[in-house]
Amino acid sequence: MPTxxxxxxxxxxxxxxxxxxxxxxxPSSQPSLLTHLRSRTRLTNLAVVLIILLTTSSIxxxxxxxxxxxSPPSRLSRNRPGSIxxxxxxxxxxxxxxxxxxxxxxxxxTGHDANKVEDDSEWVLQDMQKGGSVxxxxxxxxMGVEVMKEDERALLVFSG
Numbered sequence: 001m002p003t004x005x006x007x008x009x010x011x012x013x014x015x016x017x018x019x020x021x022x023x024x025x026x027p028s029s030q031p032s033l034l035t036h037l038r039s040r041t042r043l044t045n046l047a048v049v050l051i052i053l054l055t056t057s058s059i060x061x062x063x064x065x066x067x068x069x070x071s072p073p074s075r076l077s078r079n080r081p082g083s084i085x086x087x088x089x090x091x092x093x094x095x096x097x098x099x100x101x102x103x104x105x106x107x108x109x110t111g112h113d114a115n116k117v118e119d120d121s122e123w124v125l126q127d128m129q130k131g132g133s134v135x136x137x138x139x140x141x142x143m144g145v146e147v148m149k150e151d152e153r154a155l156l157v158f159s160g
Contacts, residue, residue, distance in 0.1 A: 105158055
């Protein structure tokens, strides 16, 4: 008759169970240092230690970067533009502009014939804009052009 703890019976309380190993690489039954380090508690502690080390090194490297004196430009960085604006060729007349005349676009004209510009069917309109709003839009466009003509330092922009 089998006794308590023998094969086929439930294990005794407090019997030695092997610790659960994550990422096993050594299938042998001999416990190794690697098996010990890969147990659940050790794995969590290792992750916390690695995060602390990475955070500390990142803070130290960033502090060293910001506190160090600027280095002279290298041969490669001398040819790089300072910003995207340095790469854009602009008409020199733009520097003389200091006023912005903006005409808000409340609709889109899809027509091809300038003689039909006041016809609602030639525009993309909301229901509430139909029935006379197009004349208002055209008047705004005309006023924007008039203001720009009066001020040589103005830039006319149609928003929409």
